[in-house]
Amino acid sequence: MRSQQTEALLRLGHPPSQSFSEAAEAALGALADGIPGTIVLARLEPDERDCRVIEVRGADIDGVHRGAVLPVTSLADRDRPSADGSAASPGNGFEWDPLRLPGPRSRLGLPLEMSNGRIVGILVALDAEADAYDREHMAMFAVAARLLGHEWETVEHRAELQRLRRRAATGADVDPETGLPNREGFLGLLDHEWRLATRGTVESVLVFFEVAVDAGGPANGDPLARLGLKIFAEVLEGNARTTDRLGRVGEAGVAAVLVGCHLEQAPSFVERIQAALRRVTSGRAPAVELSLGVQPLAEAPSPEDALQLAEAEAQVADGRGPAPAVAGKAVG
16 A cells, blocks of 8 residues: 555656646645645745745645745755865755744755756745654655756746847857857946946946866866866856846856946855855866956946956956956955
């Protein structure tokens, strides 16, 4: 006789879903049949400080309903490296509740994670009884979180394919290795944002990343270095905002204009990119290393100067160059 959990597990992937909403409906229905308590599926907001509830199944919890915006309290802690360099994972890896709602004594939680390391949502189970969840519940949760993350990524890939087709139709300058605008294409975008910043229309910050791989690669490192650059470009594009301007600006250089971003907000962007990169490369080769420089656009005499200043600051951070004449505030 199959257990209730096994029956629910078999339902998770059958039949194949035609949309994310259909996948979410099927997944939460299966979880609600096999897991006690309340199941919450929420979409992470761009600032990663709040989430918006997509669906709720099970017993009512005050303030938790479809469309509710809830604070996220522990997202960064789950991926912050410990003293030995490994990623932190509270308890058994599932006893994680970024909502931290008062009352529930049993909790299961997993992020909806994409292949580029970006966390797009959270899946949480809550129960008022202690020790309500066992390993079968955890297995169901892991399958559901992976399924929903995959479905979300499928939707984004379709949208990205349409965007790339539009870009190709307009003849934009694209770097073939990363899919980002090349240096010439990026300088055109940078010029536009620099003009807006110097007029005081909007405050924007340029971040330059120099990408390297660890010393354990081949002697010249060219194939490994190109792979490391491609990995980082995918992570950056997947975790940047739609308003940000990205481009490959050198052999190992990638830049981002954070449109509408104040200088003091840049460290949050950098931390989000670094956390996503850790998730993607953890336990895999190559190990990608970053040096970076930050330059407020309005403080640079020209778009080209802004890029050169950010590049120079990255070299200083890496110990390979003198301090630039006019430098943006370092972000480490």
